[in-house]
Amino acid sequence: EPEVTQTPSHQVTQMGQEVILRCVPISNHLYFYWYRQILGQKVEFLVSFYNNEISEKSEIFDDQFSVERPDGSNFTLKIRSTKLEDSAMYFCASLNPRGSSYNEQFFGPGTRLTVL
Amino acid sequence: GIQVEQSPPDLILQEGANSTLRCNFSDSVNNLQWFHQNPWGQLINLFYIPSGTKQNGRLSATTVATERYSLLYISSSQTTDSGVYFCAVEGAAGNKLTFGGGTRVLVKP
Numbered sequence: 597e598p599e600v601t602q603t604p605s606h607q608v609t610q611m612g613q614e615v616i617l618r619c620v621p622i623s624n625h626l627y628f629y630w631y632r633q634i635l636g637q638k639v640e641f642l643v644s645f646y647n648n649e650i651s652e653k654s655e656i657f658d659d660q661f662s663v664e665r666p667d668g669s670n671f672t673l674k675i676r677s678t679k680l681e682d683s684a685m686y687f688c689a690s691l692n693p694r695g696s697s698y699n700e701q702f703f704g705p706g707t708r709l710t711v712l
Numbered sequence: 713g714i715q716v717e718q719s720p721p722d723l724i725l726q727e728g729a730n731s732t733l734r735c736n737f738s739d740s741v742n743n744l745q746w747f748h749q750n751p752w753g754q755l756i757n758l759f760y761i762p763s764g765t766k767q768n769g770r771l772s773a774t775t776v777a778t779e780r781y782s783l784l785y786i787s788s789s790q791t792t793d794s795g796v797y798f799c800a801v802e803g804a805a806g807n808k809l810t811f812g813g814g815t816r817v818l819v820k821p
Contacts, residue, residue: 627807639755639798639811652806685753691807699743699802700760701809706753 598622600704602688608710612677617707619671619688627691628671629701630663632656632684639687645671678711685709714739714803718812725789725819733784733815735799743802744775745809746784750795758784758797789819 601620609615621628630642643653645663662674671690675682685708689701715738725731735744746758759766759773761782766773770789775782786793796816800809 629808631809633753638813639800639809641808641810644806644808652808654808687755689809699762699807700745700757701743702757703747703755706755708753 600688600690600702602686602704602707604707605705606708606710608712609678611680611711615675615678615709617673617675617686617688617709619673619704620669621671621688621690622692622702623669625690625692625702627651627693628663628665629689629691630673631687631689631703633687633706634681634684642673642686675709678709680711683709683711714741714801714810716799716801716810716812718797718799718815720815721813723815723817725786725793725817727789727791727819727821729789729819730785730787731789731817733786733797733799733817735782735784735801735812737780737782737799737801739780740804741777741780741801742804742807743809744777744782745800746773746782747798747800748793748795749798749814755798786817789817791819791821793817794819 628645633639644651685706688704717736747755763777772785796814800811
């Protein structure tokens with residue numbers, strides 16, 4: 597069964613460094629998302645991406661964040677200058693609006709980002 | 713934006729017991745999903761259920777969209793059912809998911 601994959605599973609970085617989190621969505625999906633979950637809290641929406649552009653973003657998704665689909669398979673989230681409060685689990689999700697469960701989002705296993 | 717409330721926040725069960733988790737939401741939804749977050753932090757899709765009833769093994773879910781709630785039933789609970797259960801909804805205005813605060817379930821042997 598196709599699934600969303602994410603790399604790395606865990607990343608440790610120093611405050612102020614740039615990080616890139618990578619996702620490979622399910623191949624026939626058209627909508628892509630990033631969510632984050634700070635430890636012990638609820639999952640929060642960051643950004644959605646469709647047709648090679650951002651379709652919606654949250655207040656959290658400020659100028660430090662960017663997303664890109666550099667080729668036909670990868671979807672990346674870049675944090676330009678990490679802060680301590682960026683430490684969280686980051687989830688990628690994708691959706692195929694033409695499937696039978698046409699609004700169902702499928703989530704990857706997450707990348708745990710630790711900023712020291 | 714749409715509000716999602718889950719209850720109870722915590723639930724302790726003896727193995728073999730049945731339980732019901734509730735998700736209330738404040739507006740019409742296009743999508744409702746239930747997830748189980750395992751001890752490794754992964755979100756496991758349980759149900760895509762914007763309306764109606766579905767069953768998958770010992771788990772079942774019912775969404776009554778007109779009354780803005782969904783229920784997740786766990787029957788004959790096992791220790792592997794432990795974890796956090798999240799309800800997430802997509803409002804009529806967009807396609808992002810808004811998550812509830814979760815129900816933390818501990819099943820004791």
